[in-house]
Amino acid sequence: MGSYERPAALGAALEALEAGARSGRPPVIVAGATDHYPTRVGRVVDEDVLDVSGLVGMRGLHPIAGGWWIPSAVTWTELVEARLPAAFDGLKRAARAVGGLQIQNRGTVVGNVCNASPAADGMPNLLALDAIVELASVRGTRRLPIGEFVTGNRTTLREPDELVTGVFVPDAGESATSTFVKLGSRAYLVISIAMVAAVVARDRAGRITSARVAVGACSPVAQRLPDLEAALGGRPLRPGLGELVRDEHLASLSPIDDVRASAEYRRRAALVLVRRTLEELAAGAAEAG
Ligand SMILES: Cc1cc2nc3c(=O)[nH]c(=O)nc-3n(C[C@H](O)[C@H](O)[C@H](O)COP(=O)(O)OP(=O)(O)OC[C@H]3O[C@@H](n4cnc5c(N)ncnc54)[C@H](O)[C@@H]3O)c2cc1C
Numbered sequence: 001m002g003s004y005e006r007p008a009a010l011g012a013a014l015e016a017l018e019a020g021a022r023s024g025r026p027p028v029i030v031a032g033a034t035d036h037y038p039t040r041v042g043r044v045v046d047e048d049v050l051d052v053s054g055l056v057g058m059r060g061l062h063p064i065a066g067g068w069w070i071p072s073a074v075t076w077t078e079l080v081e082a083r084l085p086a087a088f089d090g091l092k093r094a095a096r097a098v099g100g101l102q103i104q105n106r107g108t109v110v111g112n113v114c115n116a117s118p119a120a121d122g123m124p125n126l127l128a129l130d131a132i133v134e135l136a137s138v139r140g141t142r143r144l145p146i147g148e149f150v151t152g153n154r155t156t157l158r159e160p161d162e163l164v165t166g167v168f169v170p171d172a173g174e175s176a177t178s179t180f181v182k183l184g185s186r187a188y189l190v191i192s193i194a195m196v197a198a199v200v201a202r203d204r205a206g207r208i209t210s211a212r213v214a215v216g217a218c219s220p221v222a223q224r225l226p227d228l229e230a231a232l233g234g235r236p237l238r239p240g241l242g243e244l245v246r247d248e249h250l251a252s253l254s255p256i257d258d259v260r261a262s263a264e265y266r267r268r269a270a271l272v273l274v275r276r277t278l279e280e281l282a283a284g285a286a287e288a289g
Helices: 010-022 076-081 086-097 101-106 109-115 122-128 226-232 263-288
Strands: 028-030 049-051 062-064 067-071 132-137 140-145 150-152 163-170 177-183 194-202 208-216
Touching: 010 049, 010 132, 010 163, 067 109, 076 086, 076 101, 086 122, 086 177, 086 194, 109 122, 109 163, 122 177, 122 194, 122 208, 177 263, 194 263, 208 226, 208 263
Parallel strands: 028 049
Antiparallel strands: 062 067, 067 163, 132 140, 132 163, 177 194, 194 208
């Protein structure tokens, strides 16, 4: 049986990580443990566990210079309940789709990112929000764009002595709206077959000034669609916008066949979901006037 530590001070957590990394046996970090435990059911586990859920100062999503700070212990429920600009509506919708309420009460946004599942519902939204991950160790802190931090299926650039302290989301501007569309085999408590998040800003004339669109569960890491984003620039944000989306815009995706869906189904679903996402944002803009 390994050791279990739940420090209150960040410094103590970083020292525990450094000592573990130096000895060649870094502790496994857990926050809500909702990804951690299901992968260990029925296994003899002797790893050392560093529980970061008790770290002081790691709760409470709040504004900071130039944007918003999501500290490492912020749960999906806290995110849903926070007063946030419309650019976060997509991430909030994803939060409501992560498991059931019990999972949302324990599971963290940062845990979702660090677990690096291709089907992590937070990832497309955080990519579309241009989020930045902050890592700390006794050596100092560093920041990485989220798209660089997650490198593949269950792999990230985190070093064994590093802890993710939170995620910074730059201000997307007052006009920015967002949404998230998820496809699963049923409406709730389901792992995504494909999902799409978009954050779109517009000028006073209703023309798109910036569009960020990301697809999840159709490649090892959720992906932005830069060609589509470029094609959307300058277009009026109004119904019919989805017709602009072509197969070529999704060419960089590499969906797989698995128990949930075939690669071909995922590719077609992603196209439909991207169109729906844009139509939803256009309908919202039309309603707002
Ligand atoms: C029944 C059920 C349903 C689920 N449904 C969904 C769903 O619909 N969509 C979805 O996306 N996910 C789902 N999940 C997965 C999970 O709940 C989420 O990914 C959740 O956000 C994970 O957060 P956590 O705090 O529990 O992570 P943990 O399990 O504590 O950690 C996850 C990983 O991140 C690492 N980690 C955590 N915090 C840090 C940190 N601060 N620094 C460095 N590494 C860290 C851990 O070492 C671990 O590798 C579900 C899980 C269950 C059990």
